Amino acid sequence: MTMPWTDLPCYLNGHLGRLGDAKVPVMDRGFLFGDGVYEAIPVYGRRLFRVEAHLDRLSHSLRSLRIEDPYEREAWLDLFHSLVAHLPEVEDQTIYLQVTRGVAPRDHAMPRDIEPTVLAYTQPLVAISAEKRHQGLACVTARDFRWQRGDIKSTSLLGNVLARQMSADQGADETLLIRDGFLTEGSASNVWVVRDGALLTPPPGELLLEGVRVGLLREFCEELGIACNLRPIAETELTTADEILLTSASKEIAAVTRLDHEPVGHGALRGKPGPVYSKLYEAYQRAKLLQGR
Structure with a gap:
């Protein structure tokens, strides 16, 4: 419609x-x-x-x-x-x-x-297209120059607007923000890294907004037997990640397949959505059918 x-x-x-x-x-x-x-x-x-x-x-x-x-x-x-x-x-x-x-x-x-x-x-609701979901998203990294109360979902979003425009200017889908050498979040999403089959995301704090989907993915991981850890993620861990994922209300869960114009991942799955993403995406679709009021 x-x-x-x-x-x-x-x-x-x-x-x-x-x-x-x-x-x-x-x-x-x-x-x-x-x-x-x-x-x-x-x-x-x-x-x-x-x-x-x-x-x-x-x-x-x-x-x-x-x-x-x-x-x-x-x-x-x-x-x-x-x-x-x-x-x-x-x-x-x-x-x-x-x-x-x-x-x-x-x-x-x-x-x-x-x-x-x-x-x-x-x-x-505007969803990610099937083609975009199949090929994965492209992201760039940038310095996190925003204020230090990212945990408040404030309408004061000029910093996020400027950050998102950095990726838009490069034809990319999202900007991943780095503060003092560590990942915080995306301009409009939470960011996850997969290493050795485990899902990692930065812990909650004043520098980033804890998305509603953070708790949801932790529930999925417990159901699916996927290790999930909230800990600081160094910028260097992004470039060596097996998979990178984004979550938000509009993106649901999406795979990042290119970062700073380079493919994400290793081997045959380099530059493609990975197996952890696939399992979590399927779990998300099941939850959409079962939950709600």
């Missing part, structure tokens, strides 16, 4: 309408400072996927910015289900949710007693 983005169902501060009609005051601190947080929640078969984990992360981000959560959990769920129902012909969707501190005179200090701005809309 294709439709203009302006016609997508949109919720703004208690009112449900068209996304193209939604407007916020120019003094909203989300507009002035990027003073807000967001989530993107996938919907498969009209069922919310891992929504509890997304709402847990939303709560963490709001607490970190000292923004009071405007709704109880059941109210969030009611809102999401209402949005999904307003795209009746679309089975797979993505709900975008954004909460800003609200509207106030411009001042860097956090104002008291203002009402948060709540925006949510849904759109058809």
Whole structure:
């Protein structure tokens, strides 16, 4: 289904309408400072996927910015289900949710007693094409020059925008960020390395966002008997990896087959999606059918 983005169902501060009609005051601190947080929640078969984990992360981000959560959990769920129902012909969707501190005179200090701005809309889910999934993604590496609270899913994403553009300028799909010689994450994804059959990813901390799919892949690894370790990953381990994977709400799980214009992996699988990726991707597809609410 294709439709203009302006016609997508949109919720703004208690009112449900068209996304193209939604407007916020120019003094909203989300507009002035990027003073807000967001989530993107996938919907498969009209069922919310891992929504509890997304709402847990939303709560963490709001607490970190000292923004009071405007709704109880059941109210969030009611809102999401209402949005999904307003795209009746679309089975797979993505709900975008954004909460800003609200509207106030411009001042860097956090104002008291203002009402948060709540925006949510849904759109058809845009998946990686079958051809792209078969051939794998191309990535480049770059210095991680962003601020040091990557654990907050903030709307202040200029650093991520600049990082992603570095790969776009080279015809690549994602930028993998390196800080002080160690991997942090991608511009819009978590990054995993496979070495000797084991799956590795950097541990959670303030320098990176712990994606909802981190916990999910750890569950898959336990089910499949794949060793999974959260530990620092040196930049040199990327260039010698057996496989490199990306996870995010939009990418689900994807194989990286080229890094800095060189093939990833070894032997017959060099430059091709590997066996650990294949097992985890299949597990992800099974989970989409079994989970959701």
